[in-house]
Amino acid sequence: MSLPVIAVTNASTCLKDAQVEAVLPALQQQVSQDFKAYWDMDCVLTFLEKDEGLTSGWWQIVLSDDPDQAGALGYHEMTSQGTPLGRVFAGLDIKSGSSWTVTLSHELLEMLADPWINWCAIGSNEKIYALEVCDAVKADALGYEIDGVLLSDFVTPGWFEPTDADRMDFKQHVADALELAAGGYISVLDPKKGWVQMGADTTPGPKAPAGSRRQRRGMQKMKWRRSDR
Secondary structure: OOOOEEEEOOOOOOOOHHHHHHHHHHHHHHHHHHHHHOOOOOOOOEEEEOOOOOOOEEEEEEOOOOOOOOOOEEEEEOOOOOOOEEEHHHHHHHHEEEEEHHHHHHHHHHHHHOOOOOEEEOOOOOOOEEOOOHHHHHOOOHOEEEEEEOOOEOHHHHHHHHHOOOOOOOOOOOOOOOOOOOOOOOEEEEOOOOOEEEEEOOEOOOOOOOOHHHHHHHOOOHHHHOOOO
């Protein structure tokens, strides 16, 4: 089976194309070495000019300036053709002092782990968790560098359920299954309320942006509205 090709496109005025293209080797290394070692998932990353047509079947991540949903640094959805589409709002990252490369890494890894926004896992406590692999350790300060590019940390399968994984997250910021690092959160299925966001201090996590993978978990699939891209 061939690997998915993910085209990264810069539609942001805050970044030059060369800046975005320059981080792809570090992202490719993260996916093909670090992430694949634990999740057995890989992809081929390529840079695509914003005026170039997207090859049929390719997935895409688009960097732009300001979010279409208040406060969203990034999320991923589905195109009108039914393929995964990630959105990274580099402008808001830069304005808020956050790392756009961490957000890009975050959305890339979560797109790979749950491309169709419909996978979940039964945790060691028998609760049902969304298969979101970066949210529990999402803070920029928990990330790590490859060739000077700051990337997102991610949890391993052992975070969800007992496995032979040697750690709960790649950079070993959490010690126990289902533990949330400071600033982290996760989607949990509540039998009465549906999907809810839980933060590290057990309070509700941040509101899910409309159209995002987290928001879509809380609504019937027939009500989803695909991107017009």
